[in-house]
Amino acid sequence: xxxxxxxxxxxxxxxxxxxxxxxxxxxxxxxxxxxxxxxxxxxxxxxxxxxxxxxxxxxxxxxxxxxxxxxxxxxxxxxxxxxxxxxxxxxxxxxxxxxxxxxxxxxxxxxxxxxxxxxxxxxxxxxxxxxxxxxxxxxxxxxxxxxxxxxxxxxxxxxxxxxxxxxxxxxxxxxxxxxxxxxxxxxxxxxxxxxxxxxxxxxxxxxxxxxxxxxxxxxxxxxxxxxxxxxxxxxxxxxxxxxxxxxxxxxxxxxxxxxxxxxxxxxxxxxxxxxxxxxxxxxxxxxxxxxxxxxxxxxxxxxxxxxxxxxxxxxxxxxxxxxxxxxxxxxxxxxxxxxxxxxxxxxxxxxxxxxxxxxxxxxxxx
Amino acid sequence: xxxxxxxxxxxxxxxxxxxxxxxxxxxxxxxxxxxxxxxxxxxxxxxxxxxxxxxxxxxxxxxxxxxxxxxxxxxxxxxxxxxxxxxxxxxxxxxxxxxxxxxxxxxxxxxxxxxxxxxxxxxxxxxxxxxxxxxxxxxxxxxxxxxxxxxxxxxxxxxxxxxxxxxxxxxxxxxxxxxxxxxxxxxxxxxxxxxxxxxxxxxxxxxxxxxxxxxxxxxxxxxxxxxxxxxxxxxxxxxxxxxxxxxxxxxxxxxxxxxxxxxxxxxxxxxxxxxxxxxxxxxxxxxxxxxxxxxxxxxxxxxxxxxxxxxxxxxxxxxxxxxxxxxxxxxxxxxxxxxxxxxxxxxxxxxxxxxxxxxxxxxxxx
Ligand SMILES: Nc1ncnc2c1ncn2[C@@H]1O[C@H](COP(=O)(O)OP(=O)(O)O)[C@@H](O)[C@H]1O
Ligand SMILES: Nc1ncnc2c1ncn2[C@@H]1O[C@H](COP(=O)(O)OP(=O)(O)O)[C@@H](O)[C@H]1O
Ligand SMILES: [Mg+2]
Ligand SMILES: [Mg+2]
Numbered sequence: 001x002x003x004x005x006x007x008x009x010x011x012x013x014x015x016x017x018x019x020x021x022x023x024x025x026x027x028x029x030x031x032x033x034x035x036x037x038x039x040x041x042x043x044x045x046x047x048x049x050x051x052x053x054x055x056x057x058x059x060x061x062x063x064x065x066x067x068x069x070x071x072x073x074x075x076x077x078x079x080x081x082x083x084x085x086x087x088x089x090x091x092x093x094x095x096x097x098x099x100x101x102x103x104x105x106x107x108x109x110x111x112x113x114x115x116x117x118x119x120x121x122x123x124x125x126x127x128x129x130x131x132x133x134x135x136x137x138x139x140x141x142x143x144x145x146x147x148x149x150x151x152x153x154x155x156x157x158x159x160x161x162x163x164x165x166x167x168x169x170x171x172x173x174x175x176x177x178x179x180x181x182x183x184x185x186x187x188x189x190x191x192x193x194x195x196x197x198x199x200x201x202x203x204x205x206x207x208x209x210x211x212x213x214x215x216x217x218x219x220x221x222x223x224x225x226x227x228x229x230x231x232x233x234x235x236x237x238x239x240x241x242x243x244x245x246x247x248x249x250x251x252x253x254x255x256x257x258x259x260x261x262x263x264x265x266x267x268x269x270x271x272x273x274x275x276x277x278x279x280x281x282x283x284x285x286x287x288x289x290x291x292x293x294x295x296x297x298x299x300x301x302x303x304x305x306x307x308x309x310x311x312x313x314x315x316x317x318x319x320x321x322x323x324x325x326x327x328x329x330x331x332x333x334x335x336x337x338x339x340x341x342x343x344x345x346x347x348x349x350x351x352x353x354x355x356x357x358x359x360x361x362x363x364x365x366x
Numbered sequence: 367x368x369x370x371x372x373x374x375x376x377x378x379x380x381x382x383x384x385x386x387x388x389x390x391x392x393x394x395x396x397x398x399x400x401x402x403x404x405x406x407x408x409x410x411x412x413x414x415x416x417x418x419x420x421x422x423x424x425x426x427x428x429x430x431x432x433x434x435x436x437x438x439x440x441x442x443x444x445x446x447x448x449x450x451x452x453x454x455x456x457x458x459x460x461x462x463x464x465x466x467x468x469x470x471x472x473x474x475x476x477x478x479x480x481x482x483x484x485x486x487x488x489x490x491x492x493x494x495x496x497x498x499x500x501x502x503x504x505x506x507x508x509x510x511x512x513x514x515x516x517x518x519x520x521x522x523x524x525x526x527x528x529x530x531x532x533x534x535x536x537x538x539x540x541x542x543x544x545x546x547x548x549x550x551x552x553x554x555x556x557x558x559x560x561x562x563x564x565x566x567x568x569x570x571x572x573x574x575x576x577x578x579x580x581x582x583x584x585x586x587x588x589x590x591x592x593x594x595x596x597x598x599x600x601x602x603x604x605x606x607x608x609x610x611x612x613x614x615x616x617x618x619x620x621x622x623x624x625x626x627x628x629x630x631x632x633x634x635x636x637x638x639x640x641x642x643x644x645x646x647x648x649x650x651x652x653x654x655x656x657x658x659x660x661x662x663x664x665x666x667x668x669x670x671x672x673x674x675x676x677x678x679x680x681x682x683x684x685x686x687x688x689x690x691x692x693x694x695x696x697x698x699x700x701x702x703x704x705x706x707x708x709x710x711x712x713x714x715x716x717x718x719x720x721x722x723x724x725x726x727x728x729x730x731x732x
Contacts, residue, residue, distance in 0.1 A: 069582040176671055206438035206609060208668035211653035215664050233583055236612075240655035240665070263657070277587035279612030281654050283635045286615045293591050294584045297552055 022096075023057035024227055025081075025114070025195055030054045030090030030100070032076050036302050046302040050076040052251035053090070055328065057244075058195060061221065063228040065242030065259065067235060067274065069298050073251045074231045078197045081229060082116040083107055094194070112142060115188035119200035121180035125172040131158075131183050132168030138190045157186040160223075162216060178209035185216065189226075197229040202237060210234075214241055235278045239263050247271045250309040251301055253328060257335020267331060267342040270294075270310050308340070316341055400603050401427040401450075401571055406463030406473075408442075408449050415676040419445040419458065421627040424702075427571065432597065432604040434614040434635075436650070437624035438672055443607045446624070447573050449473070450605075451484050467571065486516035489564040493576040495556035498563075499548040505532075505559055506544045509566065516567045531562040535592055554585035558592065565596050572597060575607040590617055611654055615639060620708075623647050626673045626683035629702070633709030643711035643720050645688045649728045666728035682714070689727055690715045 032051040051073045058064050066074055079085040081092065083099065091100040099110045118124040125134050135157055136150040145153065155165055161182040172180055181201060188196050198217070202210040214237060220226060232238050238245060239259060246256035247270065255268040266272050273294040280286055296313045299305055305312050311321040321340060328336040408420035420442045427433050435443050448454050450465050450472055465472040467488065475483060492498055500508055509528040513519045519527065532540035535558040548556055557577060564572055574593065578586035594617060597604045606617060614621055614635065622632035623646065631644035642648045652666035670687040673679065682700050685691040694714050702712040705720070713719065719727065 069584055207611070207650055208438065208653050211665040211667040212669075214655075215667060218664065235583070236655045236657045239657060240661055274583065275657075277583040278657060279587075279590075279610065279616040280657055281611035281615050281639070281651065283615040283639050293587050295588070297554060297585065 021059060024060040024095065025056075025058040026091075026093040027054060027056040027058075027081070028091040028093070030077070030080060030092065031088045032073075032080055032085065033088045048300075048302045049251050049304060050301055051080065051087075052301075052304075054248075054251075054253050056246060056253070056256070058227050058229060059243070060194070060227055061225040062243040063217075063221065063230050063241050065238035065245040066229060066231045066248060067233060067238055067245065068248035070233070071298050071301070072248045073301070074248055075199055077248070078116065078199045078229065078231055081195075081197050082114045083110055084116065108142075112191045113193050114195045114197065115191065115193040117181075117184045117188050117196060117198045117201050119203050121177070121184040121204075122172060124184060125180065125187075127172055130169050130171060131163070131175070134172075134183060135168075135186045135190060138187060142191060144191065153190065157189055160189065160220070161186045162212075176209075177205050178212060181205065181213055182216065185213075185220075189220070193226070195227045195229065197231070199231045200233070201230075202234065203232065210237065217241060235275065247274065250298060250304055252309065252338070253336075254310065254339070255335065255337045256328075257331070257333070257337075261333055261335050265333070267335070267337040268310075268339050269314050269316055269341075273313075273315075308338075310339075316344070398429055399426050400429045400431070400467065401425075401472075401605075402464075402466045403450070404464050404466075406446065406449060406465065407461045408445050408454055408458055409461050410458050412457060412676070417675045418627050418678055419675055420449060421678075422462070423624075423627075423629050425622055425629060425632065427603045427605060429570075430598075430601050430603055432594075432606060432617055432619045434618035434621045435605065435607045435624055436609060436611065436614055436621060438609060440672055440675075441624040442627040442675075443624055444575055447490070447575055447605060447607055450573065451488055451490060452480060453490070482516070485512050486567040487569055488571045488573065489567070489569040490573040490575065491557070491560045491564050491577050493579050495553070495560045496548065498560060499556060501548055504545050504547055505551075509544075509559070509563055512563065513566050527566070528562075531566060532559070535559070535562045535565075535596070536588065537562075554581055554589065557581065557589055561589070561592060561596065565600060565602070568600050569602050571603045571605065573605045573607075576609070577606075578613070579608070579610075586613075593617075611639075611650060623650070626678060627675055628683070628712065630684070630713070631709075631711040633706065633711075637706060637709050641706070641720055643705045643709070643716040644684075644713045645690055645715070645719050645727055646684050647711075648719055648722070652726055652728050666726055668728055682712075689729065690718055 030051060031053055034048040034050055036046045036048045054077060056064065066077070068074055076085065080087050087100055091098050094110065094113060099106060102110060129137070132154050136154045139145055139150040139153060140147060154168060158165060158168060163179060163182050163186065175183065202213050205213060217228065218241065221228065230238060230241055242259045244256065245259050245262040246253050247262070247268065248254070249270050255262065255266065255271045262271060263275065266275060277294060294313055299312055307322040307325050311317045314321065326338040326340045328338045331337055331342065403423060403425045406420055406423045407418070410417040410419055423446055435447065437443055445454055445458065449460050452473065454460065460473055463473060472483065472488065506525070506528060509531065510524040513524040513527060514521070529540050529544060532544060537543050537555060537558050543551065551559065577593070578589050581589060590613065593604065608614060618635045620633065621635050621638045622629045623644065625646050631638070631642065631647045638647065639651065642651060649666065649668040653668065655661065655665060668687055673683040679685065681696040681698055682691065685695040688695065700712045700714045702710045705711045705716055
């Protein structure tokens with residue numbers, strides 16, 4: 001099992017360096033274990049370690065990108081961040097207050113400050129409510145203001161997400177996918193939160209509409225100083241919108257750091273494999289590229305491999321990796337990586353990382 | 367036969383089937399046209415009126431060539447590809463056109479002859495593998511049946527070949543998985559089974575409609591690599607529907623862009639990316655954030671929405687979203703013209719688009 005005591009809830013994640021800012025939202029050692037009810041017999045009951053000890057920092061006014069294959073625990077982590085689900089253990093510290101095991105009163109306060117936008121806006125909007133009603137619902141439910149005031153707020157919210165006013169009386173099915181996602185964002189903005197967790201907000205949208213939503217998010221951040229946690233498997237969008245990026249694998253963060261460092265000199269073999277898998281919309285680059293295709297699939301979080309979770313698919317795996325789980329450790333360029341052999345994985349500067357198992361294996365053997 | 371052409375799956379990672387030099391793999395096979403589609407139109411008669419889902423589409427696919435069809439959702443990609451196998455359901459109707467494949471018009475085939483072509487000469491795989499897999503039949507039964515029917519193999523031979531195919535498409539424990547039901551497999555594994563089924567009878571043409579859209583980038587990379595490998599080894603042509611320009615760059619020899627049920631531009635992949643002649647193609651490329659290089663303050667976005675196929679305008683269907691549109695565009699529908707060798711575009715201002723160079727056509731402003 002992976003220990004996460006390396007960082008206590010009071011310690012800044014940068015290891016106490018002379019950084020002036022304290023992160024707005026800090027997550028320490030957060031876990032979510034589900035009881036899996038697979039099989040008919042009791043002995044086959046297993047614990048699904050969907051999120052298994054995650055530390056994160058979200059800075060005010062910044063975007064943290066969260067990437068990883070489906071099933072690695074991104075949504076579960078996101079739902080805990082907005083406290084739709086309670087963590088099995090661990091701390092969530094917002095502005096200095098720990099909400100990890102908050103009372104219902106504290107929770108109400110917290111949920112106002114941290115909101116969520118879902119991938120499928122159709123599923124998250126009530127089909128019987130008009131757009132206006134959907135957007136004003138959080139305001140009236142939380143008794144923030146009167147119905148009349150809420151009505152006014154709806155119009156300014158719709159304006160800020162680029163929806164025409166007259167759309168307030170329409171129903172979700174009468175809107176396009178992009179418009180519905182704008183409604184989802186307006187609704188999340190209603191309570192003036194400090195953080196919005198966006199779970200694959202553009203995955204269901206066409207490229208041209210995706211650009212509109214991304215531009216909208218950038219504008220909102222610039223104008224209001226809001227923070228985002230942007231969950232996505234669209235890595236080029238993640239690179240565009242994020243300041244920091246965290247890479248998740250089987251319930252844990254295997255690498256995190258400033259966006260350029262993750263994309264230009266990734267250390268973890270999994271990060272490298274993910275980047276190598278993204279097709280680049282440029283045929284010339286695609287032809288020149290050496291491609292490392294990650295084999296196999298994500299192991300089951302109910303039965304994770306011993307030692308390093310990535311070892312079953314890792315091109316530079318050694319016997320040692322099965323024995324010992326690597327901890328997230330600070331790299332000299334300001335990131336964190338959990339790999340025993342991360343220092344071997346430095347890439348040629350500038351270019352997209354080339355990743356061939358042959359070469360890395362040779363360098364280990366030397 | 368497929369089986370003899372496959373070699374070990376454990377070749378060096380950079381020996382990619384996708385790293386073809388400029389269509390080098392075409393050199394061995396004849397460079398003649400395999401499929402020639404002319405003036406294909408598909409209509410849906412609905413209460414709202416006649417929906418012109420496919421509008422006089424013409425395209426050619428050479429033997430062994432990989433053609434990508436791109437465009438936003440609702441542009442007619444699926445209906446166009448399904449119509450080639452007469453798979454469009456009522457109220458959809460093919461109203462004109464021909465699709466000549468080795469001397470046979472696919473659109474004129476009926477009954478027994480049609481069934482003989484489907485599943486052997488021309489096969490199709492879809493985004494959701496469950497739509498083409500029978501949930502109550504084991505993988506083995508679904509794989510064996512078409513080989514017995516089309517290749518007239520005995521039960522033993524068909525089983526043997528089925529097992530080989532599963533191993534060749536990278537399914538671990540082929541024996542074990544052979545007797546599984548589709549729901550017992552992961553999404554990536556189901557797509558592999560479908561590819562095995564589609565390749566079982568060595569088709570001349572494989573139609574793949576967004577085969578990786580529902581998969582993770584890592585699994586997507588595996589599936590694309592696999593599709594490239596099996597089609598190359600079988601000499602099959604591939605018609606590949608996608609909305610991911612990165613995948614186009616990686617996979618396709620040629621690209622056709624669909625908009626409002628028409629092909630508005632088509633050409634060799636390199637040319638289409640380097641020197642697009644249609645504003646819509648240009649807009650698609652501009653709106654994708656780059657995975658390397660600069661991050662612009664805002665992304666280019668194409669304003670507005672695609673045309674209503676029940677009420678297509680008399681002029682260019684992109685005119686209301688196009689920064690270059692003028693009176694001519696609104697009045698007359700642009701004909702598809704040859705703009706370079708093997709490269710056509712349907713735009714009154716294609717010369718302007720082609721001369722843009724580094725400048726952006728689509729404003730990033732709201
Ligand atoms: N309510 C639940 N009960 C049991 N297992 C769950 C539950 N929710 C998620 N899981 C499991 O937790 C893991 C992580 O899921 P999820 O957070 O949805 O991943 P992602 O969003 O990265 O695709 C998966 O293996 C999933 O099956
Ligand atoms: N059953 C149907 N009834 C009416 N119109 C349909 C039907 N199926 C498809 N269409 C129309 O055909 C158009 C093209 O659909 P499709 O080929 O599925 O688009 P794509 O694959 O490019 O997303 C859609 O915009 C839709 O208007
Ligand atoms: Mg998820
Ligand atoms: Mg489609």
